[in-house]
Amino acid sequence: MSAQLDRRHFLRLAGVGVGAVFASGLSGCTAWATAPSRDFHFVQLSDTHWGYAGAANPEAKTTLARAVAEVNALPMPPDFIVFTGDLTHTTDDPQERRKRLREFKAIVADLKVQDIHFLPGEHDASLDQGAAFQEFFGPTHYSFDHKGVHFIALDNVSDPAARLGEAQLAWLAQDLSGLDKEAPIVVFTHRPLFDLAPQWDWATRDGSQVLAQLMPHAHVTVFYGHIHQEHHHQSAHIAHHAATSLIFPLPAPGSQPSRAPIPWDAAQPFRGLGWRDVQRHGAGDYALDQHGVKGA
Structure with a gap:
């Protein structure tokens, strides 16, 4: 591990052990564990909220571009990049929504990676059931x-009730049906699939049904956004990892009466903002490398 990685928050996920918090490795499987090593890494960015204007981030018009530049500066380009929702900040105006999506797409076009995957957040999709998002990102x-x-990319935001819904649950069942139970699976979603803080809308109404479908599969890891902070949780053998945001941090789940943004600190600009590099090693061990957004 490089000295640069040592200085960052570095988290290895290497299977289940005594007292282990995370279970994202494949060390316990047979056929998949003996398969040839296929190392790769991808970058997760989340909750950019393009179009936000407010005291919680006076640098809202520059933060996304800073992150793009930092990803482009990685010594080894990622295999792909994923944005896990809330690409733009909510607006009731359909024309403004499309303007923000268009501007966001133009900014991230500067990323030096061709393979980019996008998920909607409720700010992008809940007011029109994802119609504008689909026009720009499919x-x-x-x-x-x-x-x-x-x-697997799941949509738990286009439904204003924070559900995937029966049609998508059926699609998921069909998608999973063709997989070996030992196959490694990574799920991307915006809201958490477990009840982290339902009073703050940090949950998915039918998330338990999603987890029930995933539970028979031995090696599942979930990456999500929405809560604007790093957070790690375990549902049996399924590991869940929340990403920091690129607009403003939010308080720890249930730590205060409301989920109001943590105030901007001019002495520590960009504190709590960032993105992550996810590295897969060998037969399936994962490592999460957290990067904070840098100042000027």
């Missing part, structure tokens, strides 16, 4: 495979 839920890992 389907709100989908799956793809990369170097032996099956990736």
Whole structure:
């Protein structure tokens, strides 16, 4: 591990052990564990909220561009990049919504990676059931495979009631039906699939049904956004990892009466903002490398 990585918050996920908090490795499987190593890494960015204007981030018009530049400066380009929702800040005006989506898309076009995956957040999609998002980025839920890992993007935001809904649950069941139970699976979503803080809308109404479908699969990891902070949780063998945002941090779940943004600190600009590099090693160990947004 490089000295640069040592200085950052570095988290290895290497299977289940005594007292382990996370279970994202594949060390316990057979056929998949003996498969040839297929190392890769991807970058997760989340909650950019393009179009936000307010005291919680006076640098709102520059933060996304800073993150793009930092990702482009990685010594090894990621295999792909994923944005896990709330690309733009909410607006009741359909024309303004599309303007913000268009501007966001133009900014991230500067990323030096061709393979970019987008998920909507409720700020992008809940007021029009994802119609504008789909005009710019295509389907709100989908799956793809990369170097032996099956990736699933779920939409728990286009429904204003914070559900996937029966049609998408049926699609998920069909998508999973063709997989070996030992196959490594990574799920991307915006809201958490477990009840983190339902009073703050930090939950998915039918998330328990999603987890029930995923539970028979031995190696599942979930990456999500929405809560604007790093957070880690375990549902049996399924590990859940929340991402920091690129607009403003939010308080720890249930730590105060409301989820109001943590005030901007001019002495520590960009504190609590960032993105992550997810590295897969060998037969399936993951490492999360957290990057904070840098100042000028």
